[in-house]
Amino acid sequence: MRTTELLIIGGGPAGLMAAKTALEAGAQVTLIDRNNRLGGQLIKQTHKFFGSEKQYAKTRGLTIAEKLITDLEDYHDRLKICLNTTALGLYRDRVVTTVCNDTYDKIHPQAIIVATGAFEKCLAFENNDLPGIYGAGAVQTLMNLYGVLPGKEIVMVGSGNIGLIVSYQLIQAGVRVKAVLEAAPVIGGYKVHASKLRRLGVPILTSTTVQKAIGSLEIEKIVTVKLDSNWQAIEGSEAEIYVDALCVAVGLSPMHQLLSMADIQMCYVSELGGLVPHVSEDYETSLDSVFVAGDVTGVEEASSAIVEGAIAGLMAAKKMNHLHPEADRILCEYRTQLDNLRSGPCGCKIRNGLGKLKENQHVG
Amino acid sequence: MRIKQHPILDFEPKRPILFRYNNQEVIGYEGDTIAAALHAAGIKVLSFSMVEKRPRGFYCAIGNCGSCHMTVNGVPNVKTCLTMLEEGMEVVSMETKVK
Numbered sequence: 001m002r003t004t005e006l007l008i009i010g011g012g013p014a015g016l017m018a019a020k021t022a023l024e025a026g027a028q029v030t031l032i033d034r035n036n037r038l039g040g041q042l043i044k045q046t047h048k049f050f051g052s053e054k055q056y057a058k059t060r061g062l063t064i065a066e067k068l069i070t071d072l073e074d075y076h077d078r079l080k081i082c083l084n085t086t087a088l089g090l091y092r093d094r095v096v097t098t099v100c101n102d103t104y105d106k107i108h109p110q111a112i113i114v115a116t117g118a119f120e121k122c123l124a125f126e127n128n129d130l131p132g133i134y135g136a137g138a139v140q141t142l143m144n145l146y147g148v149l150p151g152k153e154i155v156m157v158g159s160g161n162i163g164l165i166v167s168y169q170l171i172q173a174g175v176r177v178k179a180v181l182e183a184a185p186v187i188g189g190y191k192v193h194a195s196k197l198r199r200l201g202v203p204i205l206t207s208t209t210v211q212k213a214i215g216s217l218e219i220e221k222i223v224t225v226k227l228d229s230n231w232q233a234i235e236g237s238e239a240e241i242y243v244d245a246l247c248v249a250v251g252l253s254p255m256h257q258l259l260s261m262a263d264i265q266m267c268y269v270s271e272l273g274g275l276v277p278h279v280s281e282d283y284e285t286s287l288d289s290v291f292v293a294g295d296v297t298g299v300e301e302a303s304s305a306i307v308e309g310a311i312a313g314l315m316a317a318k319k320m321n322h323l324h325p326e327a328d329r330i331l332c333e334y335r336t337q338l339d340n341l342r343s344g345p346c347g348c349k350i351r352n353g354l355g356k357l358k359e360n361q362h363v364g
Numbered sequence: 365m366r367i368k369q370h371p372i373l374d375f376e377p378k379r380p381i382l383f384r385y386n387n388q389e390v391i392g393y394e395g396d397t398i399a400a401a402l403h404a405a406g407i408k409v410l411s412f413s414m415v416e417k418r419p420r421g422f423y424c425a426i427g428n429c430g431s432c433h434m435t436v437n438g439v440p441n442v443k444t445c446l447t448m449l450e451e452g453m454e455v456v457s458m459e460t461k462v463k
């Protein structure tokens with residue numbers, strides 16, 4: 001069994017930032033990621049980020065990832081990075097089992113930060129398993145990492161920021177986006193992203209969803225249907241669209257499995273995307289010395305993932321008596337940043353979600 | 365189909381890699397996963413479901429869903445969306461249950 005002071009599971013923005021503050025505080029860190037490179041969701045994001053300047057807004061996602069990764073270079077004597085390494089299990093005695101190229105291993109760290117991010121939800125409709133139907137993240141991976149086009153003519157399901165941004169990225173790569181479907185009566189994502197698509201002539205059809213996909217071996221066309229105010233299909237409103245790919249962007253759900261496995265106190269909060277852990281102000285879970293940060297605590301944004309990572313990194317290090325020289329000042333700063341990120345009308349859903357989570361904690 | 369021109373990203377030509385898909389020769393490129401190389405060659409159907417024999421393509425491309433399983437060099441249930449392509453690989457569709 002291997003040991004390390006701090007084990008961080010997941011090298012997205014949350015895990016990378018957590019590594020940075022914990023290393024600054026003097027801890028010894030092992031960072032594992034199941035992917036063959038660090039950066040999490042960020043490495044697929046070619047657009048300039050929204051959010052606060054402090055968390056690199058107006059910078060392209062992939063550039064933010066590079067920056068966070070280079071920040072760790074100074075610490076190679078105390079940092080071990082294991083790529084292609086998946087955490088399979090988390091046990092109550094804080095043992096983590098991993099697999100890397102068919103080799104199983106166990107790690108017993110003094111503290112753990114789980115920063116596994118989120119996974120894409122899928123949508124129930126007839127023939128939703130036909131080849132050519134992809135999650136939005138898959139389409140991004142295919143295009144932006146491997147330079148391969150998902151198809152020639154595509155329809156996007158979901159007009160949240162991800163649906164809108166990926167539609168734009170598809171057009172940049174040379175794909176024709178025939179329509180964006182949105183079941184709700186209003187567009188989910190930010191107006192800037194929607195306007196960009198509209199200017200390029202992409203129709204965004206609200207109160208409309210996909211009813212079924214049609215094709216023998218691969219998707220050939222879809223049938224769309226209009227929804228009434230009770231989300232019921234309006235008979236006679238069906239329409240066909242020919243496509244060779246369909247992209248589903250209907251939201252993300254926290255990757256809670258490791259936490260659930262260790263019987264950590266969890267709560268279902270729809271505003272946060274699904275099952276999320278109860279956490280203290282320091283982002284520690286109900287299991288001693290197991291911390292969390294990023295989308296796994298509730299689906300938000302890279303900016304908040306970075307700040308949560310910073311806090312979790314500092315607090316996990318503190319738990320092992322590694323005090324960051326400026327801990328108090330930066331903690332206070334990060335907490336204010338989080339509040340700012342969640343303020344305003346866009347942060348309303350997150351504030352409600354976090355409120356519900358807190359209420360439940362008192363009851364539970 | 366591969367991206368030829370992109371306003372932000374550069375896709376430089378890479379070393380071609382020859383492999384076999386269901387006994388047919390296919391060319392992929394260095395840095396491709398198996399699923400990406402097949403997709404670029406126009407192959408979307410990776411396997412068939414065990415009972416209903418419904419065609420299966422990849423869905424998540426990051427190892428979450430298992431929709432991209434194929435037999436690779438004789439090993440069944442390999443996630444082709446994560447496995448990097450190698451010269452001479454034998455990639456075969458799965459259709460029946462593995463015993």
Ligand SMILES: Cc1cc2nc3c(=O)[nH]c(=O)nc-3n(C[C@H](O)[C@H](O)[C@H](O)COP(=O)(O)OP(=O)(O)OC[C@H]3O[C@@H](n4cnc5c(N)ncnc54)[C@H](O)[C@@H]3O)c2cc1C
Pocket residue numbers: 009010011012013014015032033034035038039040041042045048049050051085086087088115116117118137140161162165166255293294295296300301302303304305
């Ligand atoms: C299309 C799109 C556009 C976006 N645009 C913006 C934007 O403009 N501004 C913004 O602020 N945010 C944006 N986001 C959101 C942002 O990318 C995420 O909120 C952020 O990446 C979450 O960070 P994270 O570190 O929690 O998780 P992730 O980035 O998802 O990283 C999690 C990491 O954990 C690894 N992992 C998971 N499970 C395991 C395991 N069991 N073992 C080992 N490793 C594991 C994964 O491989 C991954 O690398 C966008 C997201 C998408 C999809």
Ligand code: FES
Pocket residue numbers: 421422423424425426427428429430431432433443444445446
């Ligand atoms: S496509 Fe989901 S695991 Fe490979």
